[in-house]
Amino acid sequence: MANAHIIDGKAIAGELRRRVADAAAQLRQRLGIIPGLATILVEGRLPSNAGEAALIAEIEKLNLDDRVDGILVQLPLPPGIDAHRVISAVDPAKDVDGFHPVNVGRLWTGLGGFVPCTPQGILMLLRTMHRDLAGSQAVVLGRSNIVGKPMAALLLAADCTVTVVHSKTRNAVSIARRAEILVAATGRPLMVGLDWVKPGATVIDAGISPVAGPNGKNRLVGDVDFAAVRAVAGAITPVPGGVGPMTIACLLRNTLIAASRRRGLADPML
Ligand code: NDP
Secondary structure: OOOOEEOOHHHHHHHHHHHHHHHHHHHHHHHOOOOOEEEEOOOOOOOOHHHHHHHHHHHHHHHHOOOOOEEEEOOOOOOOOOHHHHHHHOOHHHOOOOOOHHHHHHHHHOOOOOOOHHHHHHHHHHHHHOOOOOOOEEEEEOOOOOOHHHHHHHHHHOOOEEEEEOOOOOOHHHHHOOOOEEEEOOOOOOOEOHHHOOOOOEEEEOOOEEEEOOOOOEEEEOOEOHHHHOOOOOEEOOOOOOHHHHHHHHHHHHHHHHHHHHOOOOOOOO
C-alpha cells in the first residue's frame, strides 16, 4: 500500500497563528485591546499547603487583573498541590486551557465554553482530511482530562461513534483496528504498531515522549510507530510537527476569544 498522507501540523498551525495575529491586530487598531495571557509555572520545590495557598492567591489576583484575558497554569503541578482546587480557582471566563469544571460541563453539554487546546487542535487537523466526520468510527486511546476525555467529547459532538480505550481496556488492539479515526494520547512511546491500525485510517498522534536515540541524545517520539504505521494508514501526523504546534496555536486562539468575550464582543472569525 502507498504511504499515508502526512498531515503537516506545523504548516496548519502556522496558518492559524497568522489568522489569530491578524484578528489580534484588528482588535488593537479598532478598540485598543491587547489580549493578555498569564502563565503560571510552579517550581518543583514548593510541594506544600503554603505553595497551594500562594498559587491560588496568585490566580485570584490574575482573575481581577483587567489586563489579563487568559490564565494558564502549567501542569503537572508538584506533589502536594491539588490540581483540581487550583484549576477551579481560575475564573472560567479566563480559563483558556478549558480545564475548569464549568468549561468541561459546557463542552459536554454543547454550551460553547473554552475547549482544551490539544483536542481542539486535533479536531482541526482531522477537519483537513474529513469535511464530514458524521458516522465515523473514532477510537481515542487515553482518557485524561487534558486530552482523551475532551477529545471524545469533541468527536461525539461531530457525530462520530466514539470508543475510549484506557489502561484497563481488554482487546485494545482489536478495538483500535476498527477505527476510521484513531487518536493516540497515552504517553506510551511507539505503542501503536501496524496491527493497531485499519488500512486507510486517519491516525493522529498526540503523544510526546523522549527516548534515547542511537547517538545517546534524547529524541521525541509519539505513541505511534510512525515508520511502520505510515505504510497502512490513510493519513498520519508526525511527531514532532503534528499535534504539538496546533496546541500552541489553539492557546493563542482561545486567548483572543477570551479577550473578545470578556468585553461582550462576538468571537473573532478564525
Ligand atoms: P496521562 O498520563 O494523563 O494519560 C494517559 C492515558 O493513557 C490514561 O488515560 C491511561 O489510562 C492511558 N493509557 C496508558 N497506558 C495505556 C495502554 N497501554 N493502553 C491504553 N491506554 C493507556 O497523559 P496525557 O493525556 O496528559 O498525555 C498523553 C500524551 O500526550 C503524553 O505523551 C503527553 O506528553 C502528550 N501531550 C501532548 C500535548 C501536545 O501538545 N502535543 C499536550 C498534552 C499531552 P488510565 O486512565 O487507565 O491510566
